[in-house]
Amino acid sequence: MRRRQLILGLGGASGALAFTLGLGWLQSRGRAQPPAALLPLPIGEMGFALTNHRGEPVRPADWIGRPTMAFFGFTWCPDVCPTTLSDISGWLDELGPDADRLNTVFITVDPERDTQQVLADYLANFDPRITGLTGPLAEVERAVAGFRARFEKVPRDGDYTMDHTAGVFLFRADGRFASIIDYHEDRRFALPKIRRVLT
Template identity: 80%
Template structure:
């Protein structure tokens, strides 16, 4: 069995590349079946789900209203996309300085079978402490993903499994309205300006 530390260090890159490729494909191909407002995440005030954070607290979307929000879907056994993105987020928070304290910064696990609050707490200790991990029953994770228009699926991998998922970082303004996305493949120079726009 792989250790979580090995996962964080990036072993199993092929699985991560597959997760990224499929996640990006989901994000880009949705427009073929949907259009207009159906493509965009709904406002946070219209989302309805209940999750538990990595400190054991109950969290609902309504708790985020009043502060800009940054959300990423991922999982602790992700070999490279998730730790890379969380490292990027940690760097962005550092570059933002005191303004970063005004953000809700959240990782929603798509693998609640393995990602308990305790597991998330251990994993997130490797990144900026302002990042909050969320997990809960699969039905609640699915409700959250539906609101964000995110996709994920469990993929068998030998005796184990991986999770394919949308890999973008979702941004929302303080009023809960969608403010944009930082796509995994885009030039990272554009990330901070996007975050600063939702910070106002």
């Protein structure tokens, strides 16, 4: 009985953490939909203005007409971000020429450190089709709000780190939200999700 209560307690705590981080909105095998208030806005209703790692201005309206795959992170991230960017690079490689039809973006939640040049240097380690976005903190906050994501600056050992939503967001070519790929989701489930937005 005590073992069952412990398992249930741990399960509940894990579930709450996953929801807070935005990882549990859409499960790869489940069909439950989150409340509408938690769904990302359609891209056409977002209003942020950022700059990509090549120095070009980017607005969400620029993405309409092509499916979009977007991920929030930061270059000082020790594990989640490089792992996810490596996964994204692998997905793009496996998609072959179809991957060229995607807007694939990495939006920093740490614009204080992640300048255009820092993003350019960092993304040189991953698939060149991944575009990094940075800009004023207020614009990053607008982007995060539109995606219904979250981030938080957390002091640590005289410096800081960033807690942030770790899912990969997928949108259809018309800008409607399609699904989210959870952190460490198996490739067998991630790739079909991407292929569905490409159809």
